[in-house]
Amino acid sequence: MKTPHWKLLTLVGPDRPGIVAAVSRVLLGAGAELGEASMMRLGGLFTIMLMVGIDGDGVHLKGLLESVRNEFKLRVHVDELNAGLHRRIDPDARVTVYGADRVGIVAEVTDALAQAGLSITDLRSDVAGSEDKPIYIMNIEGVAQQGLPPLEQALARLSSDIRVTIAPIELMRG
Amino acid sequence: MALRDIILYPDNRLKTACEAVDSFNAELRDFVNDLLDTCASGPGAVGIAAPQVGVLQRICIVDATRARKPVPNHGKLILVNPEITAWDGFAVGREGCLSVPDYTGNVVRAEKIRLSAYDLDGNALSFEMEGYEARIAQHEIDHLDGILFLDRLISRGADLFQRKPAKSKAAE
Numbered sequence: 001m002k003t004p005h006w007k008l009l010t011l012v013g014p015d016r017p018g019i020v021a022a023v024s025r026v027l028l029g030a031g032a033e034l035g036e037a038s039m040m041r042l043g044g045l046f047t048i049m050l051m052v053g054i055d056g057d058g059v060h061l062k063g064l065l066e067s068v069r070n071e072f073k074l075r076v077h078v079d080e081l082n083a084g085l086h087r088r089i090d091p092d093a094r095v096t097v098y099g100a101d102r103v104g105i106v107a108e109v110t111d112a113l114a115q116a117g118l119s120i121t122d123l124r125s126d127v128a129g130s131e132d133k134p135i136y137i138m139n140i141e142g143v144a145q146q147g148l149p150p151l152e153q154a155l156a157r158l159s160s161d162i163r164v165t166i167a168p169i170e171l172m173r174g
Numbered sequence: 175m176a177l178r179d180i181i182l183y184p185d186n187r188l189k190t191a192c193e194a195v196d197s198f199n200a201e202l203r204d205f206v207n208d209l210l211d212t213c214a215s216g217p218g219a220v221g222i223a224a225p226q227v228g229v230l231q232r233i234c235i236v237d238a239t240r241a242r243k244p245v246p247n248h249g250k251l252i253l254v255n256p257e258i259t260a261w262d263g264f265a266v267g268r269e270g271c272l273s274v275p276d277y278t279g280n281v282v283r284a285e286k287i288r289l290s291a292y293d294l295d296g297n298a299l300s301f302e303m304e305g306y307e308a309r310i311a312q313h314e315i316d317h318l319d320g321i322l323f324l325d326r327l328i329s330r331g332a333d334l335f336q337r338k339p340a341k342s343k344a345a346e
Contacts, residue, residue, distance in 0.1 A: 174269075
């Protein structure tokens with residue numbers, strides 16, 4: 001099988017049923033291959049980040065999606081990728097964070113983690129709770145490049161209103 | 175040393191329930207030696223099950239001595255016709271599989287199990303396992319029932335089940 005030329009396709013638009021189906025149907029019709037993807041609803045928008053293997057340049061890919069873009073009022077962005085599939089990195093540390101929502105939690109936590117050697121591979125966050133008393137929840141996975149102890153020390157110095165748990169991810173392969 | 179080829183999903187043999195071993199003979203011993211060698215040569219492998227080399231019999235290796243960090247274990251175990259007879263607690267852990275390269279995912283497993291099996295001479299064995307070793311055993315015995323960790327994946331965001339964090343910082 002010919003190795004496709006991979007691109008990262010980013011699509012954002014008002015959330016409504018059928019976006020993923022319409023986009024993937026068009027790409028299938030164009031002979032494109034779909035790779036790894038992250039898709040989720042954020043703030044009433046539906047966001048798609050999708051690896052697409054297809055010949056031609058980004059303009060060509062955008063052109064294929066023109067009718068879907070109009071129908072679903074999507075914004076489309078294409079990045080060329082130098083790498084293809086199978087470039088995943090296994091994380092070895094998981095950090096969970098929560099606290100009363102306030103400005104600066106993400107910056108404080110991720111600054112501390114970056115300085116202590118964590119390379120983030122996955123970060124999900126939510127604002128939950130009630131509208132007048134929101135809470136912030138964040139799940140982070142990453143590679144602890146200097147091991148767990150520096151991360152534990154860094155997190156221990158965070159503001160006292162942020163609750164943080166760090167645990168190793170022990171991969172079991174059998 | 176004889177290495178067997180690891181078969182990869184979507185090979186349907188990985189989705190097939192295996193037959194119990196009924197002859198504890200030299201052929202079984204030879205096969206298990208190959209399985210041990212194959213497990214030892216698998217990148218980061220701490221266990222392997224017979225169907226992963228295309229043999230649909232209820233045989234597996236559980237070897238928590240190969241864990242990256244030391245964990246409670248019963249040594250390198252050869253388990254013939256293993257059965258889990260009791261389960262207790264649950265934990266989320268990250269699993270990968272020699273038969274599913276380039277993917278890892280979170281799976282819920284029992285924290286503690288009781289397991290019965292036979293050795294290569296047909297003698298009955300029983301173990302109480304916990305944590306990482308119990309996870310390996312459950313993963314391998316699943317293989318003998320045609321179940322892959324892919325059948326048990328939970329969302330990567332599902333961290334509500336976390337247990338025993340290494341360090342927790344919580345201001346009171």
